[in-house]
Amino acid sequence: xxxxxxxxxxxxxxxxxxxxVMVVKAPAGEFELRCGGADVVGATAPAAAGxxxxxxxxxxxxxxxxxxxxxxxxxxxxxxxxxxxxSLDGVALEIKQAKQLPSSD
Amino acid sequence: MSEREDSIAQAYAVRLLASLGRQxxxxxxxxxxxxxxxxxxxxxxxxxxxxxxxLMFPAPLAACADGVLAALAALGPAGALDGIDGAxxxxxxxxxxxHQRGGAVSPxxxxxxxxxxxxxxxxxxxxxxxxxxxxxxxxxxxxxGWEGLAEAVRERPVAPLIEQGRLxxxxxxxxxxxxxxxxxxxxxxASPRVPRSRPPRVLDLSxxxxxxxxxxxxxRLGADVVKLESTQRPDxxxxxxxxxxxxxxxxxxxxxxxxxxxxxxxxLRRLIVAADIVIEASRPRALRQMGFDAEALxxxxxxxWISLSGYGRGEPQxxxxxxxDDAAVAAGLSDTLHRATGQALIVGDAIADPLTGLHxxxxxxxxxxxxxxxxxxxxxxxxxxxxxxxxxxxxxxALRVRQREWTERAAGDGGARLPRARTAHGVAPALGExxxxxxxxxxxx
Numbered sequence: 304x305x306x307x308x309x310x311x312x313x314x315x316x317x318x319x320x321x322x323x324v325m326v327v328k329a330p331a332g333e334f335e336l337r338c339g340g341a342d343v344v345g346a347t348a349p350a351a352a353g354x355x356x357x358x359x360x361x362x363x364x365x366x367x368x369x370x371x372x373x374x375x376x377x378x379x380x381x382x383x384x385x386x387x388x389x390s391l392d393g394v395a396l397e398i399k400q401a402k403q404l405p406s407s408d
Numbered sequence: 409m410s411e412r413e414d415s416i417a418q419a420y421a422v423r424l425l426a427s428l429g430r431q432x433x434x435x436x437x438x439x440x441x442x443x444x445x446x447x448x449x450x451x452x453x454x455x456x457x458x459x460x461x462x463l464m465f466p467a468p469l470a471a472c473a474d475g476v477l478a479a480l481a482a483l484g485p486a487g488a489l490d491g492i493d494g495a496x497x498x499x500x501x502x503x504x505x506x507h508q509r510g511g512a513v514s515p516x517x518x519x520x521x522x523x524x525x526x527x528x529x530x531x532x533x534x535x536x537x538x539x540x541x542x543x544x545x546x547x548x549x550x551x552x553g554w555e556g557l558a559e560a561v562r563e564r565p566v567a568p569l570i571e572q573g574r575l576x577x578x579x580x581x582x583x584x585x586x587x588x589x590x591x592x593x594x595x596x597x598a599s600p601r602v603p604r605s606r607p608p609r610v611l612d613l614s615x616x617x618x619x620x621x622x623x624x625x626x627x628r629l630g631a632d633v634v635k636l637e638s639t640q641r642p643d644x645x646x647x648x649x650x651x652x653x654x655x656x657x658x659x660x661x662x663x664x665x666x667x668x669x670x671x672x673x674x675x676l677r678r679l680i681v682a683a684d685i686v687i688e689a690s691r692p693r694a695l696r697q698m699g700f701d702a703e704a705l706x707x708x709x710x711x712x713w714i715s716l717s718g719y720g721r722g723e724p725q726x727x728x729x730x731x732x733d734d735a736a737v738a739a740g741l742s743d744t745l746h747r748a749t750g751q752a753l754i755v756g757d758a759i760a761d762p763l764t765g766l767h768x769x770x771x772x773x774x775x776x777x778x779x780x781x782x783x784x785x786x787x788x789x790x791x792x793x794x795x796x797x798x799x800x801x802x803x804x805x806a807l808r809v810r811q812r813e814w815t816e817r818a819a820g821d822g823g824a825r826l827p828r829a830r831t832a833h834g835v836a837p838a839l840g841e842x843x844x845x846x847x848x849x850x851x852x853x
Contacts, residue, residue, distance in 0.1 A: 312547030312572065325575055327544045365697060367577065367727075380544075382575045404615055404644030405534035405731075407505070407516055407758075 305342050306333035309377065314346035319356040322364045322385030327378040334377075338364070339387020362388035362395065369399035416443050416468045416799055417494075420475030423798070424767075425482065427591070428774040429598025432482040438475070439493070443468035443799075444814035451499030451827025453818060455757050456745075458511040462824035464815040465741070465755060466748045466807050469763070470495035472795040476766040483773050484629035492628075492830070494766065499827025501617060502757040504652040515757040519733035521583060521742060522558055527566045528583035528752055530737035531557075531573070532730075541576045545569070579718070579729050583752070585740030585793065592794035593771050594720065595784040602779040607631050608684035609850065610772070612660065615643035617732065617758060618788065619689045619716055620656035621765030626685065626772060627659045634846050635660040635837070636679065638667045642839050650836075655829065657836035663847070664840030673698055678851035681709045684780060685772045689716035692726050706783045712775030713783040714768050720787040730788055732758025739792035747804050748811040757827075760788040767791050 309329035316323045317338035323346055324338075336343050340357030364370070366384040371377060372391050378399065379389065389396040417438045425431055439446065447453050447470045448462075457463030477494030501507070507515035514520070519532035533539060542550055542557060546564070550556045561569065566582050573580045607630040612623035620635070620643070627633045635657055637643055642664065645653050663679070666672040677700070680686055688695070688702065692715070695702055706713035715721060718730025719738070730738070733754055737743075741755040764786055771784045801807040818824070 310547065311543040312545065314575075325544060327541060327576070367691070367693060380576060401641060403535070404641055405518070406644045406647035407501070407518075407534070407616065 306335050308333050309336065314382070315343040316346050316348075316383075317341070317343055317385055317387050319354040320385030320387040321383055322381065322387055322389070323383035324364075324370070324379040324389065325382050327369065327380050328376075329378075330376045335392050337390045338385070356387055360388040360390065360395075361386050364389060365398075370396035371399045372396055375399070413442055413468075414440055417446070417471040417474040417478065420468075420472045420798055421479040421482070424476060424479045424592070424770060427593075428596055428771070430483065430774060432479070434482065436478040437481055437490070438478045442817060443471040444817040445821050446470035446474060446495045447814070448818035448821060448823060449825050450493070450495035451503065451825060452495065452756050452759075453824035454826050455499055455502050455507070455509050455515050456755050457509050457753060458751070459509065462509065463745070463749065463753065464811055464818055465745060466811040466814060467744060467796050467800045468798070469756075469759070469795050470498070472798060473498055473763060473766060476763075476770055480625060480629075480766065480770045480773060483770070483777065488629050489625070496828060497621070497766065498756060498759055498762045500655065500829035501652055501762075503827040503829040504649050504655070507757050510754070512752050512754060514733040514754045516733070519731065519737075519754065520554060521737065521752045521754065522561045523752075524561050524566045524569060525564055528742070529561070529566050529569060530581045530583060530734040530742070530754075532579040532734040534579065534731050538578060541578060545573050545576055545578060574728050577729055579731050579734045581730070581734040581738035583737050583742050583746075585738060585743055588793075589797055590787070590790040590793055592767055592791050593784050593786050595782055596771060596775060597782060599778045601777050604777070608776045609682065610634065610685045610687065611636055611679055611683040612687045614687050614689040614716060616645050617656065617761035618765040618768065619687045620645070621762055622687050622714065622716075622768035622772060623660060624656050625766065625769035629773060631685070633660040634663055634679070634842070634850070636663045636665065636676070637839060639664045639840070640666070640668060646839065651829070651832065654832035654834070654836045658832045658834040660837065661842035661846055662837035662840055663843045665843070667698065675847060675851065676700075679846070680705055680711070682850040683711060684776050686711055686713045687716070687768065687772065688714065691717070691729070692721055703783050707781055710780040712772055712780045714772050715783055715785045716764060716768060716788070717785065718788050720790060721785050730760075732761035732788065735760035735788035736792050738789045740796055741792065744796060744800070744807070748807045760792045763795060764788045764791045
């Protein structure tokens, strides 16, 4: 399985659903980032041959939500929602709690 | 010339009323002052310019605030808004918080104009954790603080910065405005007035300034206003100056619901359908993700649903966030002042917020009087642009001439006065103080 470096600002898309994400922050190193059970690809990569969504990994992504790993060293922003579950090295990512509102603008 | 200029606020009020299919039935209550003096006397001039020198603005924004307030007063019960100074409302947050003009930095300090490779943009880092997004925005590690940020932005073109920033949910704006003339509201359909036996129930789901001001004005007109907050994410303005929060929210009742629970959402739905007017300023997807379809609710329950946003509904703009300072930049205020003076400056203190709040109150009240069943969308950027373009000199030469003439006029009147705030009548309710009572009263099955 392909491991890839995750750099802040990098954008990826799922090959099995509509999900797109942007890396907000990530630890150094290479990781296996997947959505719906299949490796994600760069957002500008040509459309991959239609993979199939693993039904066990169809937990859905929601636009605007942040997805984090257990220690929150990885944070992805969902820029387009889809059906697949995001995972890092085989562990599903969780939705991060919404930001507090500012006290003024 | 001068006589025409003195009646700009009146002309603006008439224009707004006409756009709602209404006209003033009595004389409009307006300060008969030159628009340059409305700017200098209201505190807006003191809030615009470099720390060394306050600046005139060459379009009658202060007079437009007077005009929208007069239009609202004309539709409401006689005398309900007496004693409120429309233009001064735009400076009262700064008066309370002690904000001062800072050139290219907003008085509140969170928004700045930044020079990019091919233009200027405004970036508003209103939330502390917005700073965490900057490496992703610029795809680079940064030296901390605004200086490192300014340096990194200087080398990059505006358009991709805006695109990437919007994906990240940053509030930012191209200082060069789109060359359009948007309506100040969308969705209002004029229809005959329906008799009303009681004042409207208003459910205010908004936070900060624009929406709460709208709700507060409706309260002044006699509405029963309920401020609804999520227990997880209450209005951030509760953490700001209490005098300002009281000014916006005293007299409203407070309901707090756990919107993460299905029970809380069911309670919210019951309150929405029991309301006449809903004020809401979240991104449409937030409500949709909770299972609420604003358009359908408005139609089916005869609501006047006021949807406030930075740039309007529909894709892609409904995903873009905005606050009062950056939306005003997007509307072209900084560009206009730059053309008049050669300086890159923020205009006023989050000026899009109170301007939009006043316009929203007008749309809400008129919609309720017309029987509801409407979703009326007001975009901060579009409201400000509507005000800007109402009486904007046709070209840069004329703009500079007006800047000079209006500056002289203000100087002859003693120059810039400091902004001032009204005193709240009472204190704002504690979070959730009226949850039980309002649920029992409004949402009785």
